[in-house]
Amino acid sequence: MKVSLKWLSEYVDIKLTPQELADRLTMAGIEVQGVQTVGGWENVVVGEVLAVTPHPDAERLKLATVNLSSQQLTVVCAAPNIAVGQRVPFARVGAQLIDGHTGEMLTLKPAKIRGILSEGMVCSEKELGISDSHEGIMVLPSEAPIGIPLGEYLGDTIFDLDVTPNRPDCLCLIGIAREVAALTGEEVHLPEVDYQEEEQSIDSLISVDITAPELCPRYCASLVTGITISSSPVWLQQRLRSYGMRPINNVVDITNYVTLEYGQPLHAFDYHKLKGHKIIVRRAKNGEVMTTLDEVERTLDENVLVIADEEKPVAIAGIMGGWESEVTDETTAILLESANFDQATIRRGARHFQLLSEASLRFEKGLSRELPLVALKRATRLFHELAHGKVAKGVVDVYPGKLEPEGILISAEEVKRLSGLDVNIDEIVKVLTSLGFECRQTSVPSQALIFSPYWRSDINCAADLVEEAVRIIGYDKIPATRLSASLPEQEVAPRLELREKIRGIMVGLGFQEVLTYSLTSLEKLRKLSIELEPGALKVANPMTKEQEYLRPNLRAGLLAALATNQKVESGSIRLFEIGKVFLPQPVIATPSSPSLRGAQATKQSPRAENELPWEKEMLCALLSGPKASLSWRGEKGEFDFFDAKGVAENLLQGLRIAAEFKPGSDQNLSPAESAEIISEGDRIGVLGVLHPKMAQAFELDGVVCLIEIDMEKLLSKPIGQREYTPIHRFPGVSRDIALIVDEGTSYQQVESIIRSFPLVTEVTLFDLYTGEQIPQGKKSFAIRVVYQSPDRTLTDDEVNQVQQNMLDKLNQELGSILRS
Amino acid sequence: MLQQLEQIQKQASEELEKINDPKELQLWKVRYLGRKSKLTRVLRSLATLPLEERRKVGVRGNEVKNILESSLAEREKILEEARIASSLKYKKLDVTLPGQPLSVGRLHPVTQTLEEICDIFKRMGFQVVEGPDVEWDYYNFEALNIPQEHPARDMFATLWVDAEVGGGKARLLRTHTSPVQIRLMEEKRPPIRVVVPGRCYRYEATDATHESMFYQVEGLAIDKNITMADLKGTLFEFCRCVFGEERKVRFRCDYFPFVEPGAEVAIECLACHGAGCRICGYTGWVEILGAGMVHPDVLRRGGIDPQAYSGFAFGMGVERMPMLRYGIDDIRLFYANDLRFLKQF
Structure with missing residues (x-):
């Protein structure tokens, strides 16, 4: 909200510099986001137009003689609105002005325009940088002192305030003035609200009936006749502009002005257009239709509150007036409405009709029910004073929702307990009183009973009062202490530990971590051939199609990230992500961490038909490109299946999880090169080379290897459980054997037979050969076997014996032959 | 005998000075300190000498042996140093060549x-x-003093999983x-x-x-x-x-x-x-x-x-x-x- 300090100083004396004041307000909860200085117009003074004559040589130009007190100057002027008697901003030669057409800064020089020398210029608002208005010259209030520098007369500082939603009372000048007064120890000067009334009573001219009191706790109105619609006084227009509001006419401007002063929205109806001279505040009928001020026909329903006359709605309460009852240039009598409406109804309605107005934004924050009458009187006075209206006697005040003020107890102990600030009750009372609170003594000396001032609708409990006291005393006075409370019981966090461990291992293996969006697109899911069930988890109001579905796996995001990087990186790329995927709750699910379950909610929590999704944590990693970056040391080839398997093996070894690998059939992986990772009979993940179709769909180049591991499954394994085995003190004997086996024999079959023999401690495959040297349909494994005994040095004979038995068994079971 | 010892020492020392090759050094060791060397023969024959001479030759013989052994060690050391020096001379690297690139992983x-x-x-x-991440309206808003139609909901533009309804029953992505x-x-x-x-x-x-x-x-x-x-x-x-x-x-x-x-x-x-x-x-x-x-x-x-x-x-x-x-x-x-x-x- 924009606030002019000049205007603000009408209600409170400001002795601080703008920057000091901005700091105080910010600290106390009303953030000053910007401080703009209006002014600095050198060589621009207030002038009086003495004469306007036509330019002898140009039809559209005029010659204006301007009185500057010390001298008179005649200048050329093109503005259509210039007139004798006006007070105007006059720029002398040397003034810095903004070019009205180009927007650039220029320095005013003497100029000959169609033969007439012009040494100065009457300025528009745009030329002075006040607004964008360049239709004519700026006209100053008639009391502007002639000859004084414009900056002295018009200079101002504008604060841009961020008023938090709990403080609708601060969405106005008086509200801010109250804050300034409390913070600086000044008094608030309230404007005049009295006026002269006519003989005829308002009750004989209008009747007001509230049939929906739950939505309209109060309705006040006054009636002003004999009004002439015209433009409002210049000073008033300027104030509206300082807030960023466009002046329209005296009636609209006065209602807006009082809204800015008090924070109470007002609405003026053309009295003569109200059928039956009746106001009925009621719920709209379902299907009822009305045309609003913006000439849009709106269909209403019973959740909308309307102001109606005898026949039909004339306004959507608190949101927008009706087109038919609008004040026009012909209006002579107005009914001025100042009411209080249910905040939720206004908020819902404003969003439903997409009509967020100054009025609705205030009503929806919850305004004081005491405010309408005060604001009504102020506005009525201005109609009388500035629009020469005649005011009917009395006001309408229908007030079905009056609340009894409730006191809240506050004590020095409570202030100390919450804020840590040591203040006595006298100090608290002093501060609260300065904010307009009524403070009563109680039987307890350190306590007081506090009643909120009418404008504060946000104070409901002692904690609210503690904040009030402390923010005025100053948050900078709160000491900074270290927590001294007792430490809670430490809990083990297996999920976090596992995640951290995996991250460490993956980074150690050269992988870059990425974080991809939790939301993905239907298109990407389709690329992964994921069959979407009708109840697929998606956002009801997605921002874009790209972010519509809750990701059921990490693949899509990671593959897209790889595609992005392949375009700019020709070397090897290793990416991984650990993240949540979102799945429907399994029928019999026992996720390992109960705190992640939505169904854990206690009896206080809502019971909905739907459950929260199962948020399952996954690890996904990708490998693509050459194994090593380009180097003079030589190429090492491209990543392949066994690099991916190596990653999986290293990771699982790092976690001390035993696993085996079986041929897999994941639809996103190449059927020839994919495996399932099995641990204790449980499928904990998959790995393999990306299916060529997937690579194509995601526009990926070359071989892409994927590893995916289910973190929930890992969490269910006893990670890191191990027992110490003594280090062998006796040397081992290592023997290399080359075995020729059938092509179809798996290495695992061979290794498990070798390992089944005693004394075997290590088995390492160091070559795999197929080719000329061996028969077709066969392959050769070269294997190093280490034999070792914990209690003696082995003899050659002993080892030979074991090896012979081993070769015999391999031959019997697999038909293998020792290659010579 | 003593004269013979002097001659052995002189000859051995002179030869040793000229040796620059470890293999020759090995041969020299066999020649002068080996089991079949002149010196060993002299020392073995001590028993046959008369007592007086036996003592003199014995002392001198051991002296010569010690001198030859320490000279050998010295020569070995010189040759080893020369070998290292020459090997370093030819192995000089271009240290500005890039090192073997290893892949470095990082956390986001x-x-x-x-x-x-x-x-x-x-x-x-x-x-x-x-x-x-997916929450009930109740936990994200209602329980936190932000009921439906509360103006503070404007501070949290929300992605809803279900349409917004009252009672905190809608699911949303937590804000x-x-x-x-x-x-x-x-x-x-x-x-x-x-x-x-x-x-x-x-x-x-x-x-x-x-x-x-x-x-x-x-x-x-x-x-x-x-x-x-x-x-x-x-x-x-x-x-x-x-x-x-x-x-x-x-x-x-x-x-x-x-x-x-x-x-x-x-x-x-x-x-x-x-x-x-x-x-x-x-x-x-x-x-x-x-x-x-x-x-x-x-x-x-x-x-x-x-x-x-x-x-x-x-x-x-x-x-x-x-x-x-x-x-x-x-x-x-x-x-x-x-x-x-x-x-x-």
């Missing part, structure tokens, strides 16, 4: 920041816990990590001292400073006698750890529906040092977190008696910190996953 800058934040709070006795406050209170009794890192979501058009997905870290401490002074002290300590001793910190009044009194912590702008610039919106301060004392109604909803207990809560945006520190001007870079960006951290 947001993960690094999350770890840093959590570590600081862990040292202050906070434990790390987490909560779901902040604060719902975990209620979940924790329902589950645990004071003392509570936790930090909650996690993803949050907003219905927001993305630009350089706004993302539809971002991370927050929530903090919550509940016990008897916890005050705003403790909150201020805890957060100032945090800021000192992250931004350094010299960085000015501001603790001001602010509003969040679920705390009372509420506060905001800002630090002096890292770019302009408080002078005012584009990054801080010309205020000299950059907001880094919101905080306050847990609202009594929120405590009550969590089943904790606000008369007996008090607590503080805070929530901070995570991306903000690396952005400020490293001068990153576009939040979207974090989730674009371009390695040219990620590799810089």
Whole structure:
């Protein structure tokens, strides 16, 4: 909200510099986001137009003689609105002005325009940088002192305030003035609200009936006749502009002005257009239709509150007036409405009709029910004073929702307990009183009973009062202490530990971590051939199609990230992500961490038909490109299946999880090169080379290897459980054997037979050969076997014996032959 | 005999001087110190000599043996040094050739920041816990004093899973990590001292400073006698750890529906040092977190008696910190996953 300090100083004396004041307000909860200085117009003074004559040589130009007190100057002027008697901003030669057409800064020089020398210029608002208005010259209030520098007369500082939603009372000048007064120890000067009334009573001219009191706790109105619609006084227009509001006419401007002063929205109806001279505040009928001020026909329903006359709605309460009852240039009598409406109804309605107005934004924050009458009187006075209206006697005040003020107890102990600030009750009372609170003594000396001032609708409990006291005393006075409370019981966090461990291992293996969006697109899911069930988890109001579905796996995001990087990186790329995927709750699910379950909610929590999704944590990693970056040391080839398997093996070894690998059939992986990772009979993940179709769909180049591991499954394994085995003190004997086996024999079959023999401690495959040297349909494994005994040095004979038995068994079971 | 010994010594020494090859040295050793050498024969024949001569020849013979052995050792040493010297002369490398490239992995800058934040709070006795990304309206809003049609809902543009309905029954993508406050209170009794890192979501058009997905870290401490002074002290300590001793910190009044009194912590702008610039919106301060004392109604909803207990809560945006520190001007870079960006951290 924009606030002019000049205007603000009408209600409170400001002795601080703008920057000091901005700091105080910010600290106390009303953030000053910007401080703009209006002014600095050198060589621009207030002038009086003495004469306007036509330019002898140009039809559209005029010659204006301007009185500057010390001298008179005649200048050329093109503005259509210039007139004798006006007070105007006059720029002398040397003034810095903004070019009205180009927007650039220029320095005013003497100029000959169609033969007439012009040494100065009457300025528009745009030329002075006040607004964008360049239709004519700026006209100053008639009391502007002639000859004084414009900056002295018009200079101002504008604060841009961020008023938090709990403080609708601060969405106005008086509200801010109250804050300034409390913070600086000044008094608030309230404007005049009295006026002269006519003989005829308002009750004989209008009747007001509230049939929906739950939505309209109060309705006040006054009636002003004999009004002439015209433009409002210049000073008033300027104030509206300082807030960023466009002046329209005296009636609209006065209602807006009082809204800015008090924070109470007002609405003026053309009295003569109200059928039956009746106001009925009621719920709209379902299907009822009305045309609003913006000439849009709106269909209403019973959740909308309307102001109606005898026949039909004339306004959507608190949101927008009706087109038919609008004040026009012909209006002579107005009914001025100042009411209080249910905040939720206004908020819902404003969003439903997409009509967020100054009025609705205030009503929806919850305004004081005491405010309408005060604001009504102020506005009525201005109609009388500035629009020469005649005011009917009395006001309408229908007030079905009056609340009894409730006191809240506050004590020095409570202030100390919450804020840590040591203040006595006298100090608290002093501060609260300065904010307009009524403070009563109680039987307890350190306590007081506090009643909120009418404008504060946000104070409901002692904690609210503690904040009030402390923010005025100053948050900078709160000491900074270290927590001294007792430490809670430490809990083990297996999920976090596992995640951290995996991250460490993956980074150690050269992988870059990425974080991809939790939301993905239907298109990407389709690329992964994921069959979407009708109840697929998606956002009801997605921002874009790209972010519509809750990701059921990490693949899509990671593959897209790889595609992005392949375009700019020709070397090897290793990416991984650990993240949540979102799945429907399994029928019999026992996720390992109960705190992640939505169904854990206690009896206080809502019971909905739907459950929260199962948020399952996954690890996904990708490998693509050459194994090593380009180097003079030589190429090492491209990543392949066994690099991916190596990653999986290293990771699982790092976690001390035993696993085996079986041929897999994941639809996103190449059927020839994919495996399932099995641990204790449980499928904990998959790995393999990306299916060529997937690579194509995601526009990926070359071989892409994927590893995916289910973190929930890992969490269910006893990670890191191990027992110490003594280090062998006796040397081992290592023997290399080359075995020729059938092509179809798996290495695992061979290794498990070798390992089944005693004394075997290590088995390492160091070559795999197929080719000329061996028969077709066969392959050769070269294997190093280490034999070792914990209690003696082995003899050659002993080892030979074991090896012979081993070769015999391999031959019997697999038909293998020792290659010579 | 003695004369013979002198001759052996002289001849052996002269020959040794000329040897430059380790193999020849080995032959020399066999020749003069070996089992069949003249010297060995002399020493073996001692027994046949008369007593007087036996003594003289014996002493001198052993002397010669020792001299030859030590000369040999010396020569061996000289030859070894010469060998090393010459081998180094020919093996000189071009040390400016690039080393073998190894792949270096890194954590995402947001993960690094999350770890840093959590570590600081862990040292202050906070434990790390987490909560779901998809939440009930009840936990995200209602239980936090933000009922339907509350104006504060405007502070949280929401991505809904179900259409918004009353009673907290709709599912949504959590707009902040604060719902975990209620979940924790329902589950645990004071003392509570936790930090909650996690993803949050907003219905927001993305630009350089706004993302539809971002991370927050929530903090919550509940016990008897916890005050705003403790909150201020805890957060100032945090800021000192992250931004350094010299960085000015501001603790001001602010509003969040679920705390009372509420506060905001800002630090002096890292770019302009408080002078005012584009990054801080010309205020000299950059907001880094919101905080306050847990609202009594929120405590009550969590089943904790606000008369007996008090607590503080805070929530901070995570991306903000690396952005400020490293001068990153576009939040979207974090989730674009371009390695040219990620590799810089």
